[in-house]
Amino acid sequence: MTALLAYAGRWDSRVRRSLADPQQAARTITEWTAALGYVPATVPATGWDAARAVDHYYERGKGDQSARFRAIEPHDVLAAWAPHRGELMQRHTDPLPATDPDDAEAWREELLRTRAAVALGQAPPSEYRAQIDPAGQKRLASLLSGVGEGPRRYMPDHVARQLAPHRPSRAHRQALVDEGVPDPYSVPCPHCHAAADHPCQSGFRRHGKGRRNLGTVHDSRIQALIARLDVSEEQADAERRRLAALMCQPPTPREARARHTTGGHRR
Incomplete structure (x- = not known):
């Protein structure tokens, strides 16, 4: 001092x-x-x-x-x-104590003693780095497979098959990507300004009021995707028609419901 x-x-x-x-x-x-x-x-x-x-x-x-x-x-x-x-x-990551795990007090004292030594500068922090072997790399590749972006886009195959009837647009998109068709959702939509990986929307009201998600994509979005592909003009036109036919699905027919009317007798 x-x-x-x-x-x-x-x-x-x-x-x-x-x-x-x-x-x-x-x-x-x-x-x-x-x-x-x-x-x-x-x-x-x-x-x-x-x-x-x-x-x-x-x-x-x-x-x-x-x-x-x-x-x-x-x-x-x-x-x-x-x-x-x-x-x-x-x-700092707590190293495994050398004491008997059944002795809870000694186990806790060793952990606290190690942390105090690091906090007082008497010992360097214990750092560990994850080691990913080839098997782990393959597993990570399978977790990151599929369409979409973000850390939570992975879903087990059996769960995706069970949810397919409830998510027809997503299932159709995944099926097209599996067949090697370019994903139009990978680019923003110039027409409705939908961000990448988000569906196209209808309407142009401010602040998104009254807008709804579409099960299809706008033609300008397909053109934006083709513009990124290195193809000739004739191939681009043929690819645009093919993608438009694939992505523009007919809407699912609604179930017929009985119309409720008020009864009564006229006098």
């Missing part, structure tokens, strides 16, 4: 004056030791150095003029150590 105060005295004459008097110096060293007793001076493994916290205090910018009006204090060093300690704890 004396070395840290001496280093701060190089920057600030107010610190040097407080250390010039033996009684004032002893009181200052005692206060700093009590406040920063658990803050390490240096931790080379994690890049912490208390001297850098002193440098940062006197090099502050963006309108912070604290160093102009007062000398550095212990809480300034604590303010620099707290985010560094939080970063260490976020990187």
